[in-house]
Amino acid sequence: MPLPDLHTLLPFLRWLPGTSxxxxxxxxxxxxxxxxxxxxxxxxxxxxxxxxxxxxxxxxxxxxxxxxxxxxxxxxxxxxxxxxxxxxxxxxxxxxxxxxxxxxxxxxxxxxxxxxxxxxxxxxxxxxxxxxxxxxxxxxxxxxxxxxxxxxxxxxxxxxxxxxxxxxxxxxxxxxxxxxxxxxxxxxxxxxxxxxxxxxxxxxxxxxxxxxxxxxxxxxxxxxxxxxxxxxxxxxxxxxxxxxxxxxxxxxxxxxxxxxxxxxxxxxxxxxxxxxxxxxxxxxxxxxxxxxxxxxxxxxxxxxxxxxxxxxxxxxxxxxxxxxxxxxxxxxxxxxxxxxxxxxxxxxxxxxxxxxxxxxxxxxxxxxxxxxLAAIRALRRVSRAEFAVMLLTLLATLLLELQTAIYAGVLASLFFYLKRTSQPRVRLWQDGDDEVLRIEGSIFFGACHYIQQLLQRSRGQRLVIDARHINFIDYAGVEMLHQEARRLQALQRSLVLRQARPQVVEELLKLESAERCPVQFED
Structure with a gap:
């Protein structure tokens, strides 16, 4: 491991010589x-x-x-x-x-x-x-x-x-x-x-x-x-x-x-x-x-x-x-x-x-x-969830010890964030025999149940996921898509990922090779 340079140890040397x-x-x-x-x-x-x-x-x-x-x-x-x-x-x-x-x-x-x-x-x-x-x-x-x-x-x-x-x-x-x-x-x-x-x-x-x-x-x-x-x-x-x-x-x-x-x-x-x-x-x-x-x-x-x-x-x-x-x-x-x-x-x-x-x-x-007060009013206009977090933190500071109130506020923020990300925005439309779902968000463990319910309600011969806006998929997401693809195969139907990003395709192929992967890909 290289040793840190003098400017890293004494960062004021970057600007101190320039004083007059x-x-x-x-x-x-x-x-x-x-x-x-x-x-x-x-x-x-x-x-x-x-x-x-x-x-x-x-x-x-x-x-x-x-x-x-x-x-x-x-x-x-x-x-x-x-x-x-x-x-x-x-x-x-x-x-x-x-x-x-x-x-x-x-x-x-x-x-x-x-x-x-x-x-x-x-x-x-x-x-x-x-x-x-x-x-x-x-x-x-x-x-x-x-x-x-x-x-x-x-x-x-x-x-x-x-x-x-x-x-x-x-x-x-x-x-x-x-x-x-x-x-x-x-x-x-x-x-x-x-x-x-x-x-x-x-x-x-x-x-x-x-x-x-x-x-x-x-x-x-x-x-x-x-x-x-x-x-x-x-x-x-x-x-x-x-x-x-x-x-x-x-x-x-x-x-x-x-x-x-x-x-x-x-x-x-x-x-x-x-x-x-x-x-x-x-x-x-x-x-x-x-x-x-x-x-x-x-x-x-x-x-x-x-x-x-x-x-x-x-x-x-x-x-x-x-x-x-x-x-x-x-x-x-x-x-x-x-x-x-x-x-x-x-x-x-x-x-x-x-x-x-x-x-x-x-x-x-x-x-x-x-x-x-101006920031509080603006927060109320912009996001009811964040305003609720603010009120919860305020009440916690009055009713609990202050360090506990900080943790309560952070947990409340994470709760609303996870709740929001667990239900990514999805658009659904029919394209001939294909039913197309555009998912705008990540497919991770918190969102798997929500997305799986949408996939199971589909009725098209081919279920196409427009994946251009999927930035990240974890193991739970990969397992869920493989499971749904096999379910559709048993019904003589197919699951297709369209315009998926390379990192998403790579994660899906880690579980099974391209020849055996039940999920199909198309550009």
């Missing part, structure tokens, strides 16, 4: 813009995942740098995301208390396992497997995740203590029991922040609404008298610094517990990242190597947890901003991560002044951004 002072300056400015957007988002996503706020910053440093340098996309920016964060929380919270050392260790171990799964898929060139997670599953899961995240932030809005629950429905029932304990100043502060962010987005769409809302809400608590804002919880302070080296704890019991969730998280992360990367590649007219991108995602999630970075995936908002701001190379993402690292070192003390209700309001704004 002008492109570096441009990418530095774009990176600054991306860092301004990444800071509040990363903090919010850490809280969604049940992690201390600083872990959001850590996840936006090492994993982002690795994914940018080893990836194929020029503009894809990775990091913590809302959907991934909520899956991390629901996967690990039943095993350990959110925010505890054990919880953090399990999240980092899950991240490594998901990254290893992703990297192996890319290494084996199985990146196409992510296509089994259909767009309807992603839409349903994203909408469900937005609702789950919003429900999860209600305790921070009301300043009530809620024990972690396995499903969103159970959490909602628990919140209902604690409503009388609500802290109304916290709720008022969250409402002020949310309304301000919405107003800024409406009046000044290009402004960093989330960042402005966090600053304004924090300033309000600092300026108002204690009697009005007393009791409002703040983000836990932490000592500023670069991401610490964090040895992973490879405990066999934990590995077995986390493996199913790791596969689901890894697959979800790849679907999100490749969907964004493909959309950006179309707009920038760039060639995208999907398997290289899959390997890069896996590598970033394998290395990230050793530096306290939780699971990362493509961020649509940061990636779109990267493209719109005119990034020339992936160094824009690298600069963004380095600027976040500078904030982690020198700006950590500012986080202790951010109230939790303000952060919760920002997370609700992020949740609303996850809801793609």
């Amino acid at each position: 002072r002008k492109t570096l300056g441009n990418d530095l400015l774009v990176g600054l813009t991306g860092a301004v957007l990444a800071l509040p988002q990363s903090l919010a996503y850490a809280l969604i995942a049940g992690l201390p706020a600083e872990y959001g910053l850590y996840a936006a440093i090492v994993p982002v740098i690795v994914a940018c340098l080893w990836g194929s996309s020029w503009h894809l920016i990775c990091g913590p995301t809302a959907a991934i964060s909520i899956v991390l929380f629901t996967s690990v919270s039943p095993l350990a208390k959110a925010g505890s050392e054990q919880f953090i260790a399990l999240v980092l171990l899950l991240t490594f396992l998901a990254g290893l799964f992703q990297w192996l898929l890319g290494l084996l060139r199985f990146g196409a497997l992510v296509n089994f997670v259909s767009q309807s599953v992603v839409l349903g899961f994203t909408l469900g995740a937005a609702l789950v995240i919003a429900i999860g932030q209600i305790p921070n809005l009301l300043r009530v203590e809620i024990a972690s629950q396995a499903t969103a429905l159970a959490s909602l029932l628990q919140i209902g029991r604690h409503l009388p304990e609500a802290h109304w100043p916290s709720l008022a502060l969250a409402a002020f922040t949310l309304l301000l962010c919405v107003a800024i987005r409406h009046l000044w769409p290009k402004a960093p609404a989330l960042l402005v809302g966090l600053v304004a809400g924090s300033a309000l608590v600092w300026l108002l008298p204690e009697r009005l804002v007393g009791g409002i919880a703040l983000v836990s302070a932490f000592e500023g610094g670069l991401p610490p080296f964090t040895p992973l704890q490879f405990d066999l019991n934990s590995l077995l517990q986390l493996l199913p969730a790791a596969v689901a998280c890894g697959m979800l992360g790849l679907v999100i990242s490749l969907s964004i990367a493909r959309a950006l590649a179309v707009k920038s007219h760039q060639f995208l190597d999907a398997n290289q991108e899959v390997r890069a995602q896996g590598l970033s999630n394998m290395l990230g947890p050793w530096f306290a970075g939780s699971l990362s995936a493509g961020s649509f908002t940061r990636s779109a901003l990267n493209l719109q701001s005119g990034a020339r190379t992936p160094l824009a993402g690298v600069f963004s991560a380095l600027l976040v690292a500078l904030f982690a070192v020198f700006g950590a003390a500012l986080l202790a002044h951010v109230p939790l209700p303000v952060m919760a309001a920002g997370i609700l704004l992020i949740c609303w951004g996850l809801v793609d």
Whole structure:
């Protein structure tokens, strides 16, 4: 086996020598813009995942740098995301208390396992497997995740203590029991922040609404008298610094517990990242190597947890901003991560002044951004089956654990796909003494029963299958056609394949030689 060349091992060598002072300056400015957007988002996503706020910053440093340098996309920016964060929380919270050392260790171990799964898929060139997670599953899961995240932030809005629950429905029932304990100043502060962010987005769409809302809400608590804002919880302070080296704890019991969730998280992360990367590649007219991108995602999630970075995936908002701001190379993402690292070192003390209700309001704004009503309406118009898959996935996210909801959505998609392919389109007409069936689809084990029923209902002296649109036939299909041809021979009739493709004829002749094959062929 030939050894991989240097460009395969270090793919950034393909574009790095072509950078200039002008492109570096441009990418530095774009990176600054991306860092301004990444800071509040990363903090919010850490809280969604049940992690201390600083872990959001850590996840936006090492994993982002690795994914940018080893990836194929020029503009894809990775990091913590809302959907991934909520899956991390629901996967690990039943095993350990959110925010505890054990919880953090399990999240980092899950991240490594998901990254290893992703990297192996890319290494084996199985990146196409992510296509089994259909767009309807992603839409349903994203909408469900937005609702789950919003429900999860209600305790921070009301300043009530809620024990972690396995499903969103159970959490909602628990919140209902604690409503009388609500802290109304916290709720008022969250409402002020949310309304301000919405107003800024409406009046000044290009402004960093989330960042402005966090600053304004924090300033309000600092300026108002204690009697009005007393009791409002703040983000836990932490000592500023670069991401610490964090040895992973490879405990066999934990590995077995986390493996199913790791596969689901890894697959979800790849679907999100490749969907964004493909959309950006179309707009920038760039060639995208999907398997290289899959390997890069896996590598970033394998290395990230050793530096306290939780699971990362493509961020649509940061990636779109990267493209719109005119990034020339992936160094824009690298600069963004380095600027976040500078904030982690020198700006950590500012986080202790951010109230939790303000952060919760920002997370609700992020949740609303996850809801793609236009795509949902379009899906309903185009395909009722896919819309049903979307609804099923949505309900599963609310009633089941999130990783289980992903599997449920994928199985539903496969069910409708197999149901559709098991009944290929067939046209039937009479041509003299011949009865002609044009089959438009593959003859495989799932479609054999349907096609065999059609053949057995035929009444022509010669039954002719117009096979020009049959691309594939498996062993079950070959056996079925041989069986039907012999049945017709016993009735002094014949089965003829017309204009069959060479690969179809070859498969049919593997069972019996051309002289003994009961199926006849004609051009």
